[in-house]
Amino acid sequence: MTQRGYGGPLRYVQGPGVASDLGCYVAPLGDRALVVIDGFFWDTLRPELQSALAGAGVAAEFVRFGGESSDAEIERCVAAGREAGATSVVGIGGGKALDTAKITAFHIGARIVTMPTIASTDSPTSSLGVIYSPQGVYDRVVRCGRNPDVVLVDSELIVKAPARFLAAGMGDALSTFYEARSNVESRSKNYIGDSYATTVGGYQIARACHDTLMRDGRAAYVAARDERLTTAVENIIEANTLLSGLGFENCGVSGAHGIHDALTVLEPTHHFLHGEKVAFGVLCLLVLENRPQAEFAEALSFCRDIGLPTTLADLGLGDVTAAEMARVGEAAMMPTNVIHSVPVTLSARAIADAIWTASALASSVDSLGRPASSH
Ligand SMILES: [Zn+2]
Secondary structure (H helix, E strand, O other), rough: OOOOOOOOOOEEEEEEHHHHHHHHHHHHHHOOOEEEEEEOOOOOOHHHHHHHHHOOEEEEEEEOOOOOOOOHHHHHHHHHHHHHHOEEEEEEEEEHHHHHHHHHHHHHHHHEEEOOOOOOOOOOOOOOEEEEEEOOOOOEEOOOOOOOOOOEEEEEHHHHOOOOHHHHHHHHHHHHHHHHHHHHOOOOOOOOOOOOOOOOOHHHHHHHHHHHHHHHHHHHHHHHHOOOOOOOHHHHHHHHHHHHHHHHHHHHOOOHHHHHHHOOOOOHHHOOOHHHHHHHHHHHHHHHHOOOOOHHHHHHHHHHOOOOOOOOOHHHHOOOOHHHHHHHHHHHHOOOOOHHHOOOOOOOOHHHHHEEEEEEEEHHHHHOOOOOHOO
């Protein structure tokens, strides 16, 4: 019988103002912390957090995150963590700051606390970290061996960030269920260990992620643009962070991320956020797997309503050539690409044709699924 496995963070806490409780969550993990904090918050948030930690009896050493989760940056943080005798590493910022903190903790054997300041990525909950070159080019994924001990999500902080980040997070979260389904149908392994199948719980979390987006995504986007913290915004922060994070790690990713990765061979895509490109990848995946038209229409209208790209032109690729798209198809076929967990036979040609067709369909179908020329 196949073994099934599930993993996740020990604690997840979300709400307005929870950042000021940081000390209460870090203190049980030991009395010395290394805090890797995004430079944007060095002057604003750091003094408050330093006193919150001191008040809880934690001696904290703050490191200003350099902007890339590179080998050099991780070495710098590891040295600072060893010097401070850190028992825990706290990451505060976007996905790259959190990944640097998680990988640093892995190297020095410390516990992990993540505190995302935007809801555009599902790094906060996972045990995986990504390393980039100092120039920001993807290098490799590191398995940190454990998920964060605590994920602390201050929704007041997140709603103050530009709404584009929340929308991008929804694009990334939109892929979670469709990619989970690819993996379940192809009986692929999840990311919890080397050989575990998906649990019923893991798959239902991915489904809940999708349902929450469809129910609350549009209302959350409108509210977040004016920095209003509604229940819909709280639900979407949870969907983007907890549900999407647990969903992808416990079920696996597939073609939306695989096509995202392959599209990065074309320079114009570098100007878009991860979740924006993944959103377009979702449309391509639905074509590649030949899913019902109603599913495509649902995803398309959702992306349009929250300002996510749905066509090649939206990603700066309006003039892409057949030769360039053939390169994308070949990049997607590389053995290391995550696309191989789709339950259909793949070729570079089939992938390129799915990308062309998703873009053409998005251009020719209105948000109700009717041909655009009919009205
Ligand atoms: Zn993603």
